[in-house]
Amino acid sequence: MKKIEDTSVITYKTYAITVNGEKVNEVNSQIEAENIISNLQSDLKEGVEFNLGIVEVLSTEQNGIPENSAFEVLNGLKLAKTQEYEAEQARLEAERIAKEKAARAAEQARIAAMVAAQSASYGSGNISGLTLSYPLRTSPLITSRFGEGGSRRYTHTGLDLATAMGTPIYPISDGTVIFAGNNGSYGNKVVVDHGNGIQSWYAHCNTINVGVGTTVTTDTCIATVGSTGNSTGPHLHLEIRINGTAVNPQNYLY
Ligand SMILES: [Zn+2]
Numbered sequence: 001m002k003k004i005e006d007t008s009v010i011t012y013k014t015y016a017i018t019v020n021g022e023k024v025n026e027v028n029s030q031i032e033a034e035n036i037i038s039n040l041q042s043d044l045k046e047g048v049e050f051n052l053g054i055v056e057v058l059s060t061e062q063n064g065i066p067e068n069s070a071f072e073v074l075n076g077l078k079l080a081k082t083q084e085y086e087a088e089q090a091r092l093e094a095e096r097i098a099k100e101k102a103a104r105a106a107e108q109a110r111i112a113a114m115v116a117a118q119s120a121s122y123g124s125g126n127i128s129g130l131t132l133s134y135p136l137r138t139s140p141l142i143t144s145r146f147g148e149g150g151s152r153r154y155t156h157t158g159l160d161l162a163t164a165m166g167t168p169i170y171p172i173s174d175g176t177v178i179f180a181g182n183n184g185s186y187g188n189k190v191v192v193d194h195g196n197g198i199q200s201w202y203a204h205c206n207t208i209n210v211g212v213g214t215t216v217t218t219d220t221c222i223a224t225v226g227s228t229g230n231s232t233g234p235h236l237h238l239e240i241r242i243n244g245t246a247v248n249p250q251n252y253l254y
Contacts, residue, residue, distance in 0.1 A: 018053040028064035125252035146248040157246035158239035165234040167225040187229025201239035
């Protein structure tokens with residue numbers, strides 16, 4: 001009896017379609033399973049987590065369902081996964097934009113603070129009541145300070161402010177031009193007399209825009225930054241002299 005029972009059991013073979021490793025449903029042939037998979041994959045968006053596979057299933061019950069209904073079920077799952085993926089992408093994009101916006105705001109605040117700090121000190125320099133302005137309207141790099149020896153034979157009598165070739169130079173205070181021309185190692189140089197024994201020198205200029213006797217204000221572009229004379233790169237050598245003696249410009253500016 002047992003033997004008869006055993007031999008009369010029918011075994012069905014079906015093909016289960018898996019999504020991300022989990023069986024979703026079964027169809028009756030491998031061809032049907034392959035058709036469904038290739039249909040689902042044909043327009044699957046890249047990045048959507050929807051990995052399809054086929055596994056053989058042996059059982060004593062017939063679990064296979066028609067191809068079209070298996071497709072419907074799987075397609076529904078695919079749409080849900082796609083929507084989930086797109087929502088996540090939208091969320092990431094919004095997050096990225098928000099971060100970018102915050103970074104921009106922080107950068108603007110940093111610049112505003114810098115400008116405020118700079119303009120706060122803009123008119124703060126003065127020599128015995130003479131208000132001073134910065135000679136450059138850029139943020140130069142200080143490459144050599146007053147008094148530094150370095151490789152020079154003589155102590156440095158000014159302040160070196162490196163910035164782009166051609167940058168406009170403005171006098172540190174109103175005055176009259178008393179020298180404008182070439183002056184050996186100083187290269188092209190302009191000297192402005194501010195009265196009361198105070199002079200400012202601007203050396204290594206590229207071009208000179210004023211002549212001796214020109215009355216200048218802090219808005220007169222007297223020259224442009226260059227690298228003439230004893231210079232290794234474009235910079236303004238700013239010198240301040242009081243009664244003929246060079247003083248440290250950083251006592252007043254920068
Ligand atoms: Zn110098």
